[in-house]
Amino acid sequence: MGNNTKVYLEIVKQLREMITIDGLKTGDKIPSERELSERLNFGRSSVREALRALELLGLIETRRGEGTFIRDFRGNHLVQLLSTFILQDEKAKRDVLETKNYIEMDCLRLALQKINDKNIEILKEWVNQEATINDDEFFIRIIEIADNHLFTRIWSILKDYYHSLDSTYVVYEREDYLVLIKALAEKNEAKTLSVYYNLRNLSVSNDKY
CATH class of the missing domain: 1.10.10.10 (Winged helix-like DNA-binding domain superfamily/Winged helix DNA-binding domain)
Incomplete structure (x- = not known):
């Protein structure tokens, strides 16, 4: 440090x-x-x-x-x-991760409004063909569907900065992303956010959001 x-x-x-x-x-x-x-x-x-x-x-x-x-x-x-x-501070690290999570949730909400069958098929195909799912790449695709350039920029900065503070990288299961895609396809916000909480292992109830 x-x-x-x-x-x-x-x-x-x-x-x-x-x-x-x-x-x-x-x-x-x-x-x-x-x-x-x-x-x-x-x-x-x-x-x-x-x-x-x-x-x-x-x-x-x-x-x-x-x-x-x-x-x-x-x-x-x-x-x-x-x-x-900013420098290797644990509180800063938690704040950055929490803010990154909030932006991902907001992008999922936006994506729900804009996603179409073609987007769903492309996402499914990508998830199924990857040997290991890169979580950042998955959410880049979600953010592109959400089509909000400010979110894209803020998320990218937070993501890069968080990785510079924490070198550990969590690998999620393919099934987790497929379940999230299914919820998006159903355009079900409560289900989509619930799946996201499970993916990120968040204990907060989605009633708060």
């Missing part, structure tokens, strides 16, 4: 200094991961994780095909904020 924290803080510190030296301001583009890795002398994976954390905090934003831009890098307490909230 200590080494990871030091790496994050050092990358953020050097990035802030670079922004000041280069005279960059809100709305300006920052160098690519590769350029930052070379300039700051850190591995690309460390730079990528630091940028993900900064994006989660709303300090930078990535625009597909355009690059990464500064949103608000002026906060004097940025390093303290990162060290107390």
Whole structure:
């Protein structure tokens, strides 16, 4: 934990200094991961994780095909904020996972309104032909059906950041996904969410949602 924290803080510190030296301001583009890795002398994976954390905090934003831009890098307490909230903190990890779960549930609700027979068949075919089901890939497909770009972006950041904090990867049973697809095909919200709770081993009753 200590080494990871030091790496994050050092990358953020050097990035802030670079922004000041280069005279960059809100709305300006920052160098690519590769350029930052070379300039700051850190591995690309460390730079990528630091940028993900900064994006989660709303300090930078990535625009597909355009690059990464500064949103608000002026906060004097940025390093303290990162060290107390974002870096390997168990509460942060739980918060990220909980928020990711909520977004997945909302995307399932949206998907229920938009899903069609073709979507169902494609999902079934994919689940049945995969040797091992990749949970992220399954929910990417659900989010695509939900067709909400903001959810897509937030979920992607949360997913990547959670994986950077927790290297364990849960493998779910094929049948779990087939049951979820069946509930979606029936357009039954209560059943869909109930299956999701079972999939994620959540103990909270769906009456709360």
